[in-house]
Amino acid sequence: MNRLVDTTLCAFLDELASGSxxxxxxxxxxxxxxxxxxxxxxxxxxxxxxxxxxxxQNELPILIDRANNLRKEFTVLIDEDTTAYNRVVSAxxxxxxxxxxxxxxxxxxxxxxxxxxxxxxxxxRLCADLLKIADEVAHKGNKNSITDAAVAALxxxxxxxxxxxxxxxxxxxxxxxxxxxxxSAEIIDLQQMGVEQSxxxxxxxxxxx
Amino acid sequence: MNRLVDTTLCAFLDELASGSxxxxxxxxxxxxxxxxxxxxxxxxxxxxxxxxxxxxQNELPILIDRANNLRKEFTVLIDEDTTAYNRVVSAxxxxxxxxxxxxxxxxxxxxxxxxxxxxxxxxxRLCADLLKIADEVAHKGNKNSITDAAVAALxxxxxxxxxxxxxxxxxxxxxxxxxxxxxSAEIIDLQQMGVEQSxxxxxxxxxxx
Numbered sequence: 001m002n003r004l005v006d007t008t009l010c011a012f013l014d015e016l017a018s019g020s021x022x023x024x025x026x027x028x029x030x031x032x033x034x035x036x037x038x039x040x041x042x043x044x045x046x047x048x049x050x051x052x053x054x055x056x057q058n059e060l061p062i063l064i065d066r067a068n069n070l071r072k073e074f075t076v077l078i079d080e081d082t083t084a085y086n087r088v089v090s091a092x093x094x095x096x097x098x099x100x101x102x103x104x105x106x107x108x109x110x111x112x113x114x115x116x117x118x119x120x121x122x123x124x125r126l127c128a129d130l131l132k133i134a135d136e137v138a139h140k141g142n143k144n145s146i147t148d149a150a151v152a153a154l155x156x157x158x159x160x161x162x163x164x165x166x167x168x169x170x171x172x173x174x175x176x177x178x179x180x181x182x183x184s185a186e187i188i189d190l191q192q193m194g195v196e197q198s199x200x201x202x203x204x205x206x207x208x209x
Numbered sequence: 210m211n212r213l214v215d216t217t218l219c220a221f222l223d224e225l226a227s228g229s230x231x232x233x234x235x236x237x238x239x240x241x242x243x244x245x246x247x248x249x250x251x252x253x254x255x256x257x258x259x260x261x262x263x264x265x266q267n268e269l270p271i272l273i274d275r276a277n278n279l280r281k282e283f284t285v286l287i288d289e290d291t292t293a294y295n296r297v298v299s300a301x302x303x304x305x306x307x308x309x310x311x312x313x314x315x316x317x318x319x320x321x322x323x324x325x326x327x328x329x330x331x332x333x334r335l336c337a338d339l340l341k342i343a344d345e346v347a348h349k350g351n352k353n354s355i356t357d358a359a360v361a362a363l364x365x366x367x368x369x370x371x372x373x374x375x376x377x378x379x380x381x382x383x384x385x386x387x388x389x390x391x392x393s394a395e396i397i398d399l400q401q402m403g404v405e406q407s408x409x410x411x412x413x414x415x416x417x418x
Contacts, residue, residue: 009214009221009240009287013280016247019254025360028244031218032364035237038225045228071222078218147378151234151371155241158367162360165414169356172418205374209381 004082005075022089026081026116026166030123032159033130034074039152040067040134043141056140063133063140070130074159077123081166084119088112113173120166121183124190127160131197138201143208150205157198164191213291214284231298235290235325235375239332241368242339243283248361249276249343252350265349272342272349279339283368286332290375293328297321322382329375330392333399336369340406347410352417359414366407373400 004012004023016023044064047053091112094105134156138149164187171180213221213232225232253273256262300321303314343365347358373396380389 005218005222008217009243010284012218013214013243013247013284016244017250017254017277017280019251019257021251021255021354021357024251024354025248025357028248028360028364031244032241032367034218034222035225035240038222039234039237041226042228042230042233045226046230048228068226071226075219075222145230145233147374148230148234150374151237154367154371155237158241158363161411162363165356165359169418202370209378 004078022082022085023078024082024085025162026085026120026123027078029120029127029159029162029166030074030077030081032155032162033123033127034071034078036127036130036134036152036155036159037067037071037074039148039155040130040137041071043137043145043149043152046145047140047142050142053140053142059136059140063137066133067130067137070126070133073126074123077119077126081119081123084112084116088116109173110175113170114176114179117167117170117174117183120163120170121187124160124163124167124187127156127163128190128193128197130156131160131194131201135197135201135204138205146205146208150202153198153201153205157194160190160194213287231291231294232287233291233294234371235294235329235332236287238329238336238368238371238375239283239286239290241364241371242332242336243280243287245336245339245343245361245364245368246276246280246283248357248364249339249346250280252346252354252358252361255354256349256351259351262349262351268345268349272346275342276339276346279335279342282335283332286328286335290328290332293321293325297325318382319384322379323385323388326376326379326383326392329372329379330396333369333372333376333396336365336372337399337402337406339365340369340403340410344406344410347414355414355417359411362407362410362414366403369399369403 041064044060048060091108094108095101096105131153134149134153141149167187174180250273253269257269300317303317304310305314340362343358343362350358376396383389
């Protein structure tokens with residue numbers, strides 16, 4: 001199967017806009033994270049060997065590595081979200097005539113919904129990680145590219161919020177109360193951290209010009 | 210020249226992450242808008258001919274048209290932002306030995322900075338338009354896709370905030386006080402409208418599940 005990230009931007013947008021429900025908001029959340037991660041790398045690259053930034057030169061390759069690793073993970077999640085959605089659709093189509101079929105279908109659906117929650121949960125966690133890197137880059141990176149660090153944070157935060165909505169909607173179909181409780185608590189923490197971190201980055205960048 | 214939207218997502222992300230300052234945050238702002246516009250269209254498509262949505266069937270083709278037109282404009286702005294940035298770089302490289310050269314360079318730079326402010330200003334206006342459509346779609350569209358309408362709003366709002374940062378940073382280099390004052394006032398309005406509208410959409414969607 002072709003990966004979504006191997007299609008052109010134009011073709012991806014066309015596919016997104018079409019009447020097919022996947023790719024949808026979950027894949028966009030992961031792409032938003034990937035865009036933020038890429039911008040974070042860019043600001044680091046634009047700080048390497050620049051006068052005035054001698055004290056952070058040793059940290060830049062580490063920040064670039066972290067941002068590039070996140071970007072790789074995000075690009076995988078773009079496809080995984082679509083795959084997870086399609087698994088829910090397949091489970092919904094399972095036969096439900098006999099009691100045995102009903103039980104099999106119920107189990108397959110629960111597994112598929114948990115899968116469909118796990119992917120955006122992973123996206124949300126990575127967006128939270130990205131915000132931490134974007135914060136460092138906004139403070140240490142080339143001041144001429146400081147708005148790019150802020151845009152990276154905006155994309156990470158939009159990705160985080162979008163991913164959390166996708167987790168929440170899937171939780172409404174999951175019957176494992178312990179799982180729902182645990183994940184609900186985690187996304188509340190992630191969301192609060194995201195709001196605070198992205199506001200701190202935005203305010204810092206805004207204060208510099 | 211190849212358009213950025215004709216590259217693959219992977220290649221675009223690589224180019225973004227590289228040490229070349231363009232494409233940067235301005236192009237990402239426009240792409241964020243395009244992603245939101247595409248998701249808005251998708252939700253409309255998923256509402257066409259669906260039972261329970263009879264009363265909005267006549268409105269859907271109009272909403273789709275509006276969202277698709279915005280998407281087209283956003284995709285043009287992805288490239289335009291990069292072109293506008295490159296014009297600033299070209300102007301900066303103009304000779305500045307003689308008084309005449311200095312004057313020519315100054316004028317070219319001012320023109321280039323205004324161009325570099327106008328592109329994200331256009332992006333910000335379109336994101337504000339998109340939020341209005343996303344609001345309608347969040348209220349009228351298929352409830353099974355309501356998180357996609359919310360993600361559309363998140364991307365529109367991230368695009369709007371990102372675009373405004375890019376307008377503001379360019380305004381700091383523009384000497385035409387009347388222009389700076391007028392645009393500063395407009396972006397304050399756009400930002401306030403964006404915050405209110407995106408919060409209203411998010412709260413509405415959140416309240417449904």
